[in-house]
Amino acid sequence: MTSDMNQIVAIIAMATAAAASGLIGVFALTRRMTLAADVISHVALPGLGLAVLLNINPLIGGAAALILGAFLVWALERRTHIATETIIGVVFAASLAIGSLLIDSSEELLDALFGNASGLTVLEAAIGIIVSLAIIFLVIFFKDKFTLAFISPDLAKTSGLKVDRLNLAFLLMFVITVILGLKFLGVLLMGALIIVPAAASRNLAKSFNADLLTAALLSIFSVLIGFLIGKRYSLEIGPAIIAVASLIFFISVFFKKQK
Amino acid sequence: MENSILTVKNLGVSFGDQAIFKNLNFEVKRGETAAIIGPNGAGKTVLFRALIGSIFYAGSIIWAADVKIGYVPQRLDLERQLSLNLGDFLRLKVNILKLHKSVIKEVLNLVHLPAAKIKNPLGYLSAGELQRALIAFALIGSPGVLLFDEPTAGVDLPGEEQIYQTLHHLQDMKHLTLIFISHDLNLVYRYADKVVCLNRAMFCFGTPKETFTKEILDKLYGSRIMHHLHQDD
Numbered sequence: 001m002t003s004d005m006n007q008i009v010a011i012i013a014m015a016t017a018a019a020a021s022g023l024i025g026v027f028a029l030t031r032r033m034t035l036a037a038d039v040i041s042h043v044a045l046p047g048l049g050l051a052v053l054l055n056i057n058p059l060i061g062g063a064a065a066l067i068l069g070a071f072l073v074w075a076l077e078r079r080t081h082i083a084t085e086t087i088i089g090v091v092f093a094a095s096l097a098i099g100s101l102l103i104d105s106s107e108e109l110l111d112a113l114f115g116n117a118s119g120l121t122v123l124e125a126a127i128g129i130i131v132s133l134a135i136i137f138l139v140i141f142f143k144d145k146f147t148l149a150f151i152s153p154d155l156a157k158t159s160g161l162k163v164d165r166l167n168l169a170f171l172l173m174f175v176i177t178v179i180l181g182l183k184f185l186g187v188l189l190m191g192a193l194i195i196v197p198a199a200a201s202r203n204l205a206k207s208f209n210a211d212l213l214t215a216a217l218l219s220i221f222s223v224l225i226g227f228l229i230g231k232r233y234s235l236e237i238g239p240a241i242i243a244v245a246s247l248i249f250f251i252s253v254f255f256k257k258q259k
Numbered sequence: 260m261e262n263s264i265l266t267v268k269n270l271g272v273s274f275g276d277q278a279i280f281k282n283l284n285f286e287v288k289r290g291e292t293a294a295i296i297g298p299n300g301a302g303k304t305v306l307f308r309a310l311i312g313s314i315f316y317a318g319s320i321i322w323a324a325d326v327k328i329g330y331v332p333q334r335l336d337l338e339r340q341l342s343l344n345l346g347d348f349l350r351l352k353v354n355i356l357k358l359h360k361s362v363i364k365e366v367l368n369l370v371h372l373p374a375a376k377i378k379n380p381l382g383y384l385s386a387g388e389l390q391r392a393l394i395a396f397a398l399i400g401s402p403g404v405l406l407f408d409e410p411t412a413g414v415d416l417p418g419e420e421q422i423y424q425t426l427h428h429l430q431d432m433k434h435l436t437l438i439f440i441s442h443d444l445n446l447v448y449r450y451a452d453k454v455v456c457l458n459r460a461m462f463c464f465g466t467p468k469e470t471f472t473k474e475i476l477d478k479l480y481g482s483r484i485m486h487h488l489h490q491d492d
């Protein structure tokens with residue numbers, strides 16, 4: 001009974017995290033950080049490694065590293081005006097190297113990279129649900145400002161927006177969304193859950209609101225179906241989820257909206 | 260001074276250790292039309308971006324206290340697959356400024372864009388339509404001054420004439436101050452009250468009569484352009 005309850009809470013946590021990541025993905029694509037989105041999650045690795053070494057909850061280490069990473073990327077973007085992708089590419093390579101050095105057991109490394117859905121505690125799941133709902137609320141609240149700041153910082157400025165602050169807010173929300181999925185998807189796959197459903201939805205949606213809704217729904221669908229397939233055929237859940245999401249993306253290409 | 264909407268003093272912009280321009284001084288009064296001219300790479304768009312506060316600069320840029328700026332960039336670097344349609348795009352600013360939805364219809368009317376285009380994806384509008392969409396966007400919130408980067412770049416000739424008519428009409432109706440960047444010296448001569456001319460080595464400011472002298476234009480563009488002007492005269 002308790003394990004059933006745990007299971008249900010875990011599924012709800014995964015579904016709300018999926019909705020948040022679908023929504024964040026739409027803005028990540030608008031901000032043209034497709035590749036960046038995929039690799040920024042790797043910044044969690046050194047934190048996970050350090051946490052394992054210090055014997056604290058790896059999630060806390062990963063979260064700390066990601067938030068630090070968001071500030072780093074933001075500061076570098078402001079100072080150097082190099083494309084975000086270049087910066088994140090450099091930060092990523094360094095993180096992966098340091099992280100792999102710190103995490104010495106290969107089993108722990110695999111968990112960090114690909115996640116381990118069975119290990120989610122009720123407390124972790126409950127916190128996850130609350131944070132996911134907060135991200136969903138904030139994204140919807142800021143959607144006009146984010147969109148304008150990302151498609152044209154100049155137009156955003158003349159509309160009275162503080163573009164720098166919006167960029168920082170988004171990067172933080174982005175890494176918090178990555179943290180939400182760390183445990184069940186791992187650092188390699190969480191970036192994919194942010195980008196792939198949003199990319200599929202972009203092929204289908206004819207308006208921005210439809211895009212947001214479609215991305216969130218496709219993301220939830222991928223997580224639930226991936227979870228069921230994983231359980232049914234004793235497969236790793238994380239990769240199963242991303243396989244479903246990728247399949248949806250390939251199907252969406254054939255339904256690409258015609259202009 | 261009290262009638263002035265924009266006062267620029269000792270303005271300079273550098274990227275790294277490369278100076279784009281320095282020591283610019285000019286003033287634009289309410290209701291005036293000011294043109295910024297100069298060859299490619301002179302820093303005209305950079306000057307605009309400094310005026311809207313998008314880049315760091317040295318010197319001072321003083322806008323009148325109550326002024327609202329509408330900015331029309333030369334283009335919007337859009338991905339074609341963007342899910343934003345024209346209506347979504349205009350709604351962004353309407354929502355941010357907390358205005359009524361009916362503003363969208365008003366601004367579309369002002370720039371002669373049919374309301375039926377509202378559902379068209381932004382990435383699939385023609386160059387002329389996108390330009391109108393950008394003007395419409397700038398007009399949301401009733402700005403007192405319009406900054407217009409190359410109003411007619413990428414637009415065919417009838418489209419160009421229409422855009423100028425629209426701008427002129429708007430200026431009369433809304434008492435706008437208009438600051439525009441242009442390559443077309445004939446249009447500048449016809450429409451501008453003041454001219455700011457700019458290239459890496461020089462700067463001048465005055466009425467079109469004062470600035471369109473052989474000496475200044477020679478220095479600004481080199482000699483080739485003079486033949487065109489002589490023919491046009």
